[in-house]
Amino acid sequence: MGAAMVPVLAVAARKVTGEVSRERIPLLGIGAAFSFLIMMFNVPLPGGTTGHAVGGTLLAVVLGPWSACISVTIALLIQALLFGDGGILAFGANCFNMAFVIPFLGYFIYRFVKDRVKGERGEYAGLAAGSYIGLNMAALCAAMEFGIQPLLFRTAAGLPMYCPYPLSVSIPAMMIPHLAVAGVVEAIFTVAVVSFIRKASPGTIHEESSARVRPLYTLLAALICLSPLGLLAAGTAWGEWGAEEIGSVVSGGKALGFIPEGMRKGFGFQVLFPDYTVKGLPDFAGYIVSAAAGAAILVIAFKLIGLAKKTVVKTRERRSRLSR
Amino acid sequence: MPQWLLHDESYAPPADKDAFVDRSIRSILGAVSRIRSRSVRRPDEARLNPGMKLASMLLLIALISLSRSFFFVMFSGALLLTLLSLQRAELILRVLKVVLPAAAFTFAILLPSAIWGNFPGVVTITVKVAVTVAAVGLFSATTDWGAITGALKIFLLPDLFILVLDATIRYIDLLGGLSLSMLHALKLRSVGRNRMKTASLSGIAGSLFLRSRAMAEEMHAAMECRCFTGRYRIGRAARVSPSDIWPLAADAAILFVFIASGA
Numbered sequence: 001m002g003a004a005m006v007p008v009l010a011v012a013a014r015k016v017t018g019e020v021s022r023e024r025i026p027l028l029g030i031g032a033a034f035s036f037l038i039m040m041f042n043v044p045l046p047g048g049t050t051g052h053a054v055g056g057t058l059l060a061v062v063l064g065p066w067s068a069c070i071s072v073t074i075a076l077l078i079q080a081l082l083f084g085d086g087g088i089l090a091f092g093a094n095c096f097n098m099a100f101v102i103p104f105l106g107y108f109i110y111r112f113v114k115d116r117v118k119g120e121r122g123e124y125a126g127l128a129a130g131s132y133i134g135l136n137m138a139a140l141c142a143a144m145e146f147g148i149q150p151l152l153f154r155t156a157a158g159l160p161m162y163c164p165y166p167l168s169v170s171i172p173a174m175m176i177p178h179l180a181v182a183g184v185v186e187a188i189f190t191v192a193v194v195s196f197i198r199k200a201s202p203g204t205i206h207e208e209s210s211a212r213v214r215p216l217y218t219l220l221a222a223l224i225c226l227s228p229l230g231l232l233a234a235g236t237a238w239g240e241w242g243a244e245e246i247g248s249v250v251s252g253g254k255a256l257g258f259i260p261e262g263m264r265k266g267f268g269f270q271v272l273f274p275d276y277t278v279k280g281l282p283d284f285a286g287y288i289v290s291a292a293a294g295a296a297i298l299v300i301a302f303k304l305i306g307l308a309k310k311t312v313v314k315t316r317e318r319r320s321r322l323s324r
Numbered sequence: 325m326p327q328w329l330l331h332d333e334s335y336a337p338p339a340d341k342d343a344f345v346d347r348s349i350r351s352i353l354g355a356v357s358r359i360r361s362r363s364v365r366r367p368d369e370a371r372l373n374p375g376m377k378l379a380s381m382l383l384l385i386a387l388i389s390l391s392r393s394f395f396f397v398m399f400s401g402a403l404l405l406t407l408l409s410l411q412r413a414e415l416i417l418r419v420l421k422v423v424l425p426a427a428a429f430t431f432a433i434l435l436p437s438a439i440w441g442n443f444p445g446v447v448t449i450t451v452k453v454a455v456t457v458a459a460v461g462l463f464s465a466t467t468d469w470g471a472i473t474g475a476l477k478i479f480l481l482p483d484l485f486i487l488v489l490d491a492t493i494r495y496i497d498l499l500g501g502l503s504l505s506m507l508h509a510l511k512l513r514s515v516g517r518n519r520m521k522t523a524s525l526s527g528i529a530g531s532l533f534l535r536s537r538a539m540a541e542e543m544h545a546a547m548e549c550r551c552f553t554g555r556y557r558i559g560r561a562a563r564v565s566p567s568d569i570w571p572l573a574a575d576a577a578i579l580f581v582f583i584a585s586g587a
Binding site for chain 2 (some may be wrong): 025026027028029030031032033034036037038040041042043044070071074075077078080081082083189192193194195196197200201293297299300303304306307
């Protein structure tokens with residue numbers, strides 16, 4: 001997926017440096033900060049839980065799709081690399097889903113509806129449709145990326161190496177929560193924020209002449225045709241985002257707690273514990289590794305106990321100081 | 325003295341539901357405080373070449389995810405644990421706070437496939453996730469953020485991205501502080517049950533956007549005033565120091581075990 005994103009980002013960077021004046025460069029950084037923070041806004045959901053919006057379509061509408069692409073990419077990079085919330089290998093896939101599919105598809109649908117339905121109603125319908133469909137298409141892409149993995153990557157014993165669930169499981173698992181909840185949250189949030197900005201400060205929203213929509217059409221058609229191909233090609237070349245991606249879902253905080261009972265037959269016949277014996281390595285290697293791991297775990301445990309004690313002492317001191 | 329002044333006030337506001345405001349505050353506060361804590365330099369941190377560290381981390385993650393050998397995964401897990409155990413307790417705690425939930429989530433989500441006979445796979449994938457997340461966490465926790473962007477320049481990333489990356493970190497701090505004060509204001513001014521809070525959330529996001537527009541203009545003006553065109557130069561050439569032998573040795577060991585364990 002990283003390979004698929006490189007040309008997109010290169011074009012985006014050229015577009016932004018070439019066409020956009022230097023004036024807009026700060027806006028990209030600040031837009032990225034904005035999108036990073038938008039992902040942290042929790043929205044109440046029925047049933048007392050909360051969820052968060054991605055804001056890809058929102059950014060595409062207010063900043064323009066190319067700027068949104070760069071902004072979301074940067075926000076994801078900061079999350080993965082600087083905050084250490086995992087997702088280094090999934091970075092390419094995440095960028096494709098969240099920095100490319102959502103802004104461009106969302107923006108295209110928004111423009112499409114807005115150009116056809118006149119007035120405010122058309123605008124808001126476009127926003128809602130764009131953000132809802134954009135997010136769900138991104139979720140579908142992610143589900144395909146998950147579901148393709150057991151087909152592509154198997155161990156010698158025929159067991160899946162990364163994500164073990166086939167498409168028939170991963171697509172409903174990803175799509176049902178997104179169609180039902182996350183997409184609705186995204187649509188409501190996008191419409192509400194854009195209508196606020198329109199009311200509070202009209203004219204700040206990115207305006208693009210209708211003549212420039214045409215290249216978007218072609219780009220989008222190409223995207224739709226290429227996306228399954230790109231998935232396959234990038235999968236065989238890269239493929240290693242599997243394990244990491246699962247971890248990144250946690251940091252993304254997405255609603256993925258749903259696992260349908262639809263496991264395919266392929267798993268039933270596998271032997272529990274295929275041989276772990278390591279060829280070409282003496283037995284003691286395993287002992288050394290486990291000894292090192294055990295020692296390290298002990299050191300970590302003692303350090304953490306020490307830390308806990310320190311904080312207890314500190315709070316006690318503070319309390320005694322306060323009581324005096 | 326009017327009569328109503330003598331009465332005791334008996335207004336008990338109904339309990340309000342504002343978990344989502346609290347959660348937003350908590351997550352934004354977390355991000356902002358992490359950025360602020362990173363700007364404090366600690367002299368005791370190992371001065372390894374950040375580019376070397378980044379390259380080693382990427383190599384380790386790539387090999388772990390490519391590897392089919394359980395032994396290699398366990399070896400890199402032991403290596404990571406050893407590195408982790410050398411750090412300060414606060415840092416260990418911070419890394420573990422990310423690693424353990426990620427591993428637990430992976431394990432839980434893979435559990436149904438274990439019932440169908442893929443138990444070894446479940447264990448391997450969980451360990452892989454834990455090790456890769458720990459590697460990134462350790463890297464980001466022990467490396468100065470300025471050094472990370474510098475290391476990206478060595479990796480030939482375009483200047484535009486680095487500039488935007490730097491600006492983003494700064495403005496997450498600034499805009500984060502702004503949104504925190506707006507969220508606090510929303511919380512403090514909601515007396516009793518306030519059903520309009522959800523609507524105010526979009527107002528906060530909208531104001532944040534308008535504010536960021538204004539800030540971008542200010543930043544552009546500041547760039548112009550200082551004749552900064554957005555082009556970066558590395559001030560200090562990345563020197564190879566004797567301490568760089570450690571990541572190199574670790575890389576060699578990782579590669580050796582990867583090949584020896586049959587990939």
